[in-house]
Amino acid sequence: MxxxxxxxxxxxxxxxxxxxxxxxxxxxxxxxxxxxxxxxSMFSIAPSLIGLITAVSMLRASGFFEILTDLLSPVTSALGFPSEILPLALMRPVSGSGSFALLNDLFKSFSPDSFIGRTASVIAGSTETTFYAIAVYYGSVGIQKTGYTIPAALMSDFAGMVLAPLTIRLLGN
Known part of the structure; x- marks a missing residue:
């Protein structure tokens, strides 16, 4: 093979x-x-990508994701969503490399075979880097008005994130 x-x-x-x-x-x-x-094409999408990468780096370095995780952990725990995965869920629509770095950190902390590791894997596999993809693809053809693309894509990402822990529970931990 x-x-x-x-x-x-x-x-x-x-x-x-x-x-x-x-x-x-x-x-x-x-x-x-x-x-x-x-x-x-690279030069036409470079400003969008540079802005996106800068914003993600600033949010991660500032501790924003940790603060938001602490604020939302009572809600996520009540819903059965592990709060440890929340930074991944927040980063995934924005940055593929950033979300995979967080996924790797989760694997190191909890193991890929744990409930958290499996749920994080499903989220990484069933969601998209929505803002990155829109910046690249729409930017490369010069589309400035995204219409319903962003809301529809974010609803799809949200569905993948909400259903990930349910799927892992149904299929067995």
Whole structure:
């Protein structure tokens, strides 16, 4: 099975090259045009990403998540949601790398096989980095008005977070 994983990228590249030759596509020109478009996209979304990363870093460093966790822990405990996971739940819609750092911390503190570890894993797997994705994808095509995208995406994230501990309880701890 490992050999398949090692061959996926080289075989994909070879197939792209073969397909390009068969269709008589100028491969190098197409590659450089794509690279140029990528750089333009990168510069158009960079301000959003820099602002997002800065805000997440400031919130984490300021202790905001710890204060909010302490404030909300009576409510989350009453709902059966482990308060230790609340920083992950708050970080996940904003930052993938930040939320995975928190997930790793939870694994170190409680083990991946604990109720907290399993619940955190379900949250990490069933939610999205909503604000990051919107900043990247909408920013790359120049959309400024997101309409119902953010409320719908956050409701989906919330559903994943609320259902995670219930799912772990139903499937057995």
């Amino acid at each position: 490992e050999i398949i994983g090692n061959l996926v990228v080289p075989v994909s590249i070879a197939l792209i090259i073969i397909f390009g030759f068969c269709r008589k596509v100028p491969l190098f020109e197409a590659f450089t045009d794509g690279a140029k478009e990528g750089i333009v």
